[in-house]
Amino acid sequence: MNPAPARPFTEPSTTLRLLDGWSAAGRPLGLTEHLRHHGPAPRPGRALIEAVEEAGLTGRGGAGFPTGRKLRAVAGGRRRAVVVVNGMESEPLSRKDQTLLAVAPHLVLDGAVLAAEAVGADRIHLCVPRTRTALLHALAAAVEERQDVGVDPVVVRLEALPHGYVTSESTALVHWLNGGPARPTSSPPRTHEKGVRGRPTLVQNVETLAHLALIARHGADWFRQAGTAASPGTTLVTVAGAIRRPGVLETEPGTPVGTLLRQAGGADQPLQAVLIGGFAGTWLSLPYALALPFSREGLAPHATPGAGVIAALPNDACPLAETARILTYLAANGAQQCGPCRFGLPAVADDFTGLAHGHATPDRLDRLRHRIGLLPGRGACRHPDGAARLAASALTTFTDDVDHHLTHGHCHRPTTLPVPPTTRTQEWT
Ligand SMILES: Cc1cc2nc3c(=O)[nH]c(=O)nc-3n(C[C@H](O)[C@H](O)[C@H](O)COP(=O)(O)O)c2cc1C
Ligand code: SF4
Numbered sequence: 001m002n003p004a005p006a007r008p009f010t011e012p013s014t015t016l017r018l019l020d021g022w023s024a025a026g027r028p029l030g031l032t033e034h035l036r037h038h039g040p041a042p043r044p045g046r047a048l049i050e051a052v053e054e055a056g057l058t059g060r061g062g063a064g065f066p067t068g069r070k071l072r073a074v075a076g077g078r079r080r081a082v083v084v085v086n087g088m089e090s091e092p093l094s095r096k097d098q099t100l101l102a103v104a105p106h107l108v109l110d111g112a113v114l115a116a117e118a119v120g121a122d123r124i125h126l127c128v129p130r131t132r133t134a135l136l137h138a139l140a141a142a143v144e145e146r147q148d149v150g151v152d153p154v155v156v157r158l159e160a161l162p163h164g165y166v167t168s169e170s171t172a173l174v175h176w177l178n179g180g181p182a183r184p185t186s187s188p189p190r191t192h193e194k195g196v197r198g199r200p201t202l203v204q205n206v207e208t209l210a211h212l213a214l215i216a217r218h219g220a221d222w223f224r225q226a227g228t229a230a231s232p233g234t235t236l237v238t239v240a241g242a243i244r245r246p247g248v249l250e251t252e253p254g255t256p257v258g259t260l261l262r263q264a265g266g267a268d269q270p271l272q273a274v275l276i277g278g279f280a281g282t283w284l285s286l287p288y289a290l291a292l293p294f295s296r297e298g299l300a301p302h303a304t305p306g307a308g309v310i311a312a313l314p315n316d317a318c319p320l321a322e323t324a325r326i327l328t329y330l331a332a333n334g335a336q337q338c339g340p341c342r343f344g345l346p347a348v349a350d351d352f353t354g355l356a357h358g359h360a361t362p363d364r365l366d367r368l369r370h371r372i373g374l375l376p377g378r379g380a381c382r383h384p385d386g387a388a389r390l391a392a393s394a395l396t397t398f399t400d401d402v403d404h405h406l407t408h409g410h411c412h413r414p415t416t417l418p419v420p421p422t423t424r425t426q427e428w429t
Contacts, residue, residue, distance in 0.1 A: 054220035061205030077200025088168030096236035111209030129163035162427035165333035181428035186380035239264035241312035258290030277306025280386020332422035340384035358409030
C-alpha cells in the first residue's frame with residue numbers, strides 16, 4: 001500500500017482556496033507572485049479576532065478547537081504574547097501540512113504574522129521536524145525573502161525540532177522552545193496562559209493559519225460560503241492507502257468519504273474499511289463509511305476527521321495485524337512519562353499483537369477490552385486516548401475477524417499500511 005506522497009492534486013469539482021495559487025501557477029509562488037495572486041495582506045490587528053470568530057474557523061491540527069476563542073484568550077494575557085506555528089505533522093499517514101508549507105509557504109507565514117498582530121505577539125516560532133531538510137531549506141528561503149523586503153513587523157524564527165509522534169503536541173513544542181526536551185508537559189498552566197518564556201502563547205496548526213490569512217483578506221461571510229454551517233471553509237485531506245492517486249486534496253467539509261476516495265482515483269483493489277483521522281483515528285467498515293459526510297458533525301459520534309486523513313484498507317489485508325502494528329508504533333512513540341504511556345499502551349499493543357497472531361483466548365480478549373478502557377483521560381496529553389480510540393474501533397468494526405482469529409488463529413493475510421519502524425531511538429532535544 002502506498003503512503004501518500006507529499007503532493008496535492010486538484011479536481012475540477014472542488015473549491016480551491018489554499019491550493020489555488022499553486023494550482024494556477026503549477027508551482028509554489030514566490031512572495032511577489034503570492035501577493036499578486038492573493039492581494040496584499042490587510043492589517044486588521046485585533047479586529048481579526050472577531051472576524052475569525054464570525055467565520056467559525058476551527059483548528060486543523062486534529063482537535064478542531066475554535067480558533068477565535070484561542071486568539072481571544074492569548075490576546076487577553078498580561079504579558080507580550082508569542083506565536084508558535086505547528087508545522088510538525090507527526091501523523092505518519094498525513095501529508096497535508098508539509099504539502100501546504102511546500103506549495104504555499106507565504107500563505108502560512110501571512111497567517112502567522114496576522115495572528116501575531118491580533119494577539120499582540122512580537123515573535124513567531126515556525127516549528128518543523130529537522131528530518132525534513134528540503135522543506136526547511138525552502139522555508140528558510142521564504143522567511144529570508146520576506147525579511148529582505150521587510151513585510152513582517154514581527155520576528156519570524158524557523159525552528160528545527162526532533163521528529164517524533166508526540167514531539168508535535170503543543171506543550172512539547174513549548175517545552176523544547178524553552179530549552180527542554182520535546183516531551184509533552186502537564187497543564188495547568190495552559191500554554192495560552194504561560195508558554196514560551198512564561199508568556200501567553202498561541203499554538204496553531206499551519207493549515208489553520210493559512211485559512212486565517214484568507215479570512216483577513218476576504219472576511220467571515222466569504223469563508224462561510226464553503227463547507228457546512230458547523231464546519232465552514234475548506235479543508236485539506238490526505239487520502240492514503242489502496243487508492244490510485246494517493247495525495248492531498250482540498251475539499252469542503254461534508255463531502256462524502258466515497259466522493260473523496262473517487263477524487264483520489266478510486267480504489268485500486270476491493271476495499272473492506274477506511275481508517276479515518278490517522279493512527280489515532282477510527283476504523284469504519286465499507287460500504288457504510290462511503291456515504292458519511294467527512295466533517296466533524298458528519299462523522300460523529302463514531303469518528304472525527306482528526307488531522308484530515310482517510311486511509312483505504314484492501315480486502316486482502318488483515319485489519320487486526322494492521323491495528324497491532326499501529327499500536328506497537330504508538331506505544332513505542334509515547335514519551336514514557338505517564339502511567340498509560342509506560343504501562344497501559346505497551347500492554348494493549350502486546351495483547352493486540354497476540355490477538356492478530358492467533359494467540360488470544362476469550363479471557364485475554366476481555367483483558368484487552370478492560371485495558372483499552374483504562375487508557376483515555378489518564379495521560380498528561382491525549383496520546384493514549386488516540387491509541388485507545390483506534391484499538392476500540394478495531395474490535396467493534398472487525399468483529400468477524402476477531403472471532404476468526406479466536407477460533408482459527410493467525411490468518412496470515414498481508415499488512416499494507418506504511419507504519420514507520422519502531423526500533424529507532426527517539427531524539428527529544
Ligand atoms: C500526540 C499528539 C500529537 C499532535 N501532533 C500534532 C501535529 O503534528 N500537528 C499539529 O498541528 N497538531 C498536533 N497536535 C495538536 C496540538 O497539540 C495542538 O492542539 C495544535 O497544534 C493546535 O493547533 P490548531 O488549533 O490550529 O489545530 C497533536 C496532539 C497530540 C496529543
Ligand atoms: S501521555 Fe504519554 S505522551 Fe502524553 S505526556 Fe504522558 S507520557 Fe507523554
